[in-house]
Amino acid sequence: MTMTRKLTVSLLVLLLLVLVGCAREETKPAETPAPTAAQTAPPVDPATAATITGKVTFQGTAPKANRLRMDADAACTKMHASPVLSQEVVVNDNGTLRWVFVYVKEGPGNRPFPTKKEPVVLDQKGCLYEPHVVGAMVNQEVQILNSDQTTHNIHPVPANNREWNRSMPPGSDKLVDSFAREEVMIPVKCNIHPWMRSYIGVLKHPFFAVTGADGSFTISGLPPGDYTLAAWQEKYGTVEQKVTVGAKESKEVEFTFSPSSGAGD
Amino acid sequence: MNREQESEEYSRGRHRFVQVTAACTFLLLIVGGLVTSNDAGLAVPDWPLSYGTWLPPMVGNIVYEHGHRMVAAFVGLLTVIVAVWLWLREPRRWVRRLGLAALAAVIAQGLLGGITVLFLLPRPVSIAHASLAQIFFCLMVSLAVVTGPGWRTEAVRTDDTGKPPLVDLASVTTLVIFVQLILGAAYRHSALDVLPHLVGAVVVTILVIRAVRRIRQRHTRQTPLRRAAWLLAGLLTLQLFLGLGAYLTQLAAAKTSQPPTDMVALTVAHLAVGALLLATSVALTLHAHRLLARPGEAVSLSAAGEEAAA
Numbered sequence: 001m002t003m004t005r006k007l008t009v010s011l012l013v014l015l016l017l018v019l020v021g022c023a024r025e026e027t028k029p030a031e032t033p034a035p036t037a038a039q040t041a042p043p044v045d046p047a048t049a050a051t052i053t054g055k056v057t058f059q060g061t062a063p064k065a066n067r068l069r070m071d072a073d074a075a076c077t078k079m080h081a082s083p084v085l086s087q088e089v090v091v092n093d094n095g096t097l098r099w100v101f102v103y104v105k106e107g108p109g110n111r112p113f114p115t116k117k118e119p120v121v122l123d124q125k126g127c128l129y130e131p132h133v134v135g136a137m138v139n140q141e142v143q144i145l146n147s148d149q150t151t152h153n154i155h156p157v158p159a160n161n162r163e164w165n166r167s168m169p170p171g172s173d174k175l176v177d178s179f180a181r182e183e184v185m186i187p188v189k190c191n192i193h194p195w196m197r198s199y200i201g202v203l204k205h206p207f208f209a210v211t212g213a214d215g216s217f218t219i220s221g222l223p224p225g226d227y228t229l230a231a232w233q234e235k236y237g238t239v240e241q242k243v244t245v246g247a248k249e250s251k252e253v254e255f256t257f258s259p260s261s262g263a264g265d
Numbered sequence: 266m267n268r269e270q271e272s273e274e275y276s277r278g279r280h281r282f283v284q285v286t287a288a289c290t291f292l293l294l295i296v297g298g299l300v301t302s303n304d305a306g307l308a309v310p311d312w313p314l315s316y317g318t319w320l321p322p323m324v325g326n327i328v329y330e331h332g333h334r335m336v337a338a339f340v341g342l343l344t345v346i347v348a349v350w351l352w353l354r355e356p357r358r359w360v361r362r363l364g365l366a367a368l369a370a371v372i373a374q375g376l377l378g379g380i381t382v383l384f385l386l387p388r389p390v391s392i393a394h395a396s397l398a399q400i401f402f403c404l405m406v407s408l409a410v411v412t413g414p415g416w417r418t419e420a421v422r423t424d425d426t427g428k429p430p431l432v433d434l435a436s437v438t439t440l441v442i443f444v445q446l447i448l449g450a451a452y453r454h455s456a457l458d459v460l461p462h463l464v465g466a467v468v469v470t471i472l473v474i475r476a477v478r479r480i481r482q483r484h485t486r487q488t489p490l491r492r493a494a495w496l497l498a499g500l501l502t503l504q505l506f507l508g509l510g511a512y513l514t515q516l517a518a519a520k521t522s523q524p525p526t527d528m529v530a531l532t533v534a535h536l537a538v539g540a541l542l543l544a545t546s547v548a549l550t551l552h553a554h555r556l557l558a559r560p561g562e563a564v565s566l567s568a569a570g571e572e573a574a575a
Contacts, residue, residue: 066522073324086522165310191308192325195523
């Protein structure tokens, strides 16, 4: 066998290994199973339910928001009289952070929680997603609207749920779907307008909230117990803290992010 | 008029047509690079139609994705003409087969493009699509080389002295550049880290330097080899700078909300020069097979050279 042939065979084998490596099956958790009778804790008693309120603050100098270039689609630029800024990090006037997903990460166990009847609505308006961050329960109906006079494609990119990509021309009917597994967070993007990005947090329970223009959040209806509360921010990742609430107790907590907070999970 | 009797003028026309097809294929590679760099691969969710029509509204990233499909369809049409033209008029059987291989490659490439869209860009398929694009471009460049006037003139084969022979060195260099392009595609599609691509760059640089030095030392009288060597050296230098620039702008792009223009431009230029580097190496390999003979085998028959190349 000549040197060329030996090298050819070696390189082809290497190439095959690379492609096989790329094609490896990613393990996905099974869909949320129904809890067994032994695992199921009693439903939450409204008479003892506790509430956690709080705010998410930002420490340090707020990063300068990127200006979004929408000139690839005239219909998008026409809808904004002033420059549009990225919503990746929005520091409110009172020093708090907007678009932070706060949720109970550990604690509720396998207690069954009925799926919320009201749908979660995600609109495409001014070539932006509205809201930028939203929470939903497993199997809760998610309605997607297109209020723009341009075509969008809506493309959730989950790690543990089914990925899909559908087009929504102007004036199209609402699109209805749901997510079968817990996942924090699912990025949603429009491949036509690459600046458009939204995040959906999917949980088995209803104990989540998204901070608004005052940076505050409220999680209510919690059964008394020990919890791990987490706050996820698009750029700075997740921070956690332990919280214990008693019956009917209202507890206040505060999360803090800073420019040095690393993007975690 | 049979294949052997066809006029030289007619074959010149065919050669020009193949050259145009190769140039359009290069343009197609660039447009394909723009699709990936702008994250436009799924801007059109359906295939083979785009939003159920042949001409969707060309807004946002639809421009790149549908533009890519339009250029691809045009190149496909040109390739059909090349394959049929060669089949009917080309006297050399292996060149006719090369034309058919190009046709098969462009059909497979179209199907891979469709599959990657319909299955939401599975990495192995996207990488295979990027790799087959390079193979198809090489086939077109090969056809452009072997249908050219230079290939038809009688050549004096000279001894391929040195270890390893230049024929082997050029073949290995071509293969390694191709693997390097696959590693680049794997990095681009987030299947691999950048490290294998960096290691590949080092290996390619060593091989290209060896090949260029060999030609400068022993084969300067063979014009096609000399030209290919200079081109390889120039393209490699440019490619290394483009790779560095593309990587640095990509790191900076992580902080932005959409692909920045400098990152897109440098990355696509890196891809395009990579394709040219591979194509030049393919041309060098073909010419080396035709113009060089292992010691003691030198003959001055172009037909024999062609058989060796085949």
